[in-house]
Amino acid sequence: xxxxxxxxxxxxxxxAEVFHKLGHPVQIGVRDLKEEIEKKHFIEYVDGKDIAExxxxxxxxxxxxxxxxAVTNIKNPEGKIFIDLTNPIGEDYILTRGRYTSNGExxxxxxxxxxxxxxxxxxxxxxxxxxxxNEKKLTMLLAGNNKIANKKVEELLFEMGFDPMLIGDIHxxxxxxxxxxxxxxxxxxxxxxxxxxxxxxx
Numbered sequence: 001x002x003x004x005x006x007x008x009x010x011x012x013x014x015x016a017e018v019f020h021k022l023g024h025p026v027q028i029g030v031r032d033l034k035e036e037i038e039k040k041h042f043i044e045y046v047d048g049k050d051i052a053e054x055x056x057x058x059x060x061x062x063x064x065x066x067x068x069x070a071v072t073n074i075k076n077p078e079g080k081i082f083i084d085l086t087n088p089i090g091e092d093y094i095l096t097r098g099r100y101t102s103n104g105e106x107x108x109x110x111x112x113x114x115x116x117x118x119x120x121x122x123x124x125x126x127x128x129x130x131x132x133x134n135e136k137k138l139t140m141l142l143a144g145n146n147k148i149a150n151k152k153v154e155e156l157l158f159e160m161g162f163d164p165m166l167i168g169d170i171h172x173x174x175x176x177x178x179x180x181x182x183x184x185x186x187x188x189x190x191x192x193x194x195x196x197x198x199x200x201x202x
Contacts, residue, residue: 001156004029004055006048006070008037011085012061014125016043022159027055052077057156059120060107064088065096067103071110078113081149084173085120087180093189095178104143104173115149117142118173119157119164122180124187126194130161137163138197141179143172165200 003019005012006029016026020042027044029051030037039045051058052074062070064086071082084104088097097103104118119142120128131138140162144150150166157164167176186192 001057002027002055004046004051004058005061006051006058006074007061009061009063011125011128012059013040014129015059015061016040018129018160027051029058049073049075052080055080057081057083057152059083060086062086064103065090067107068110071107074111077111079115081115081117081146081152082107082111083120083153084116084118087121087177087184089184093181093184095181098174098178100174102171102173102177104170104176108145108170115144115146116170117144117146117149117153118170118176119143119153121176123183123197124194127197128160131197132161133195133197133199136199137161139163139165139200141165141167141176141198141200143168143170143176145169163200165202 001024003024004027005016008028008030019026027046029046029048031048033047060082067086084107086103088095088103090096104116108116140157154164187194
C-alpha cells in the first residue's frame, strides 16, 4: 500500500520509518521541495499539493492549527483516504476547537469527496512507534464516515501493532481530540512516563 504523509515534522518522520519497516512505499509532502531538509533515502519527497496523486492513504501530520491551509490546495483528493491525527492545540496546550466541531470535521468539510478517518491523535510519538505497554496492545480509537475507508485504516492500525476500535462517524472527532489532552497533560506537562495508554477491554 502506498502511503503519503503530509508534513515533515517529528511525527511524520517517525511514522514514515514505521511504514517503511512494514514494507509500504512512503512519500512525504513538503511545502517547498527546494528547502534544505535532511532527506532519508527510503522516502520520496513531493510537493504537498501532490501528496494524493500516488497514494491510497494520506496521513495529515501538520500542526493542528494549520490544517485548513495544509489541505485546501491538495490536488485530486477525491475518493482518497485521509487519516487525520491532528489536534487543534493553541498556546499553553489549550484546545481551540471542541464540543461543537473538530479538526476532523473541518477537514471532511474541505475535502468533501474524500474519506477522513480520525485516529492516531490520542498518543504521543513514542507510543505510535511502539504501541504496547507491558506487552499489551494499546487500543487505538478511530472515527469516520465511510465503511471501506474505516476498514482499511483498521487494518493499517492492526499492522502497526494497535488494537483498533471504531467508535462512530467523523463527528466523534470532537470527542477524540479532547481525549488526547489527557495524555498530553500527564506526559508532556506533568512529565510522567510515556509508557501508558488506553486499553479497551471488550
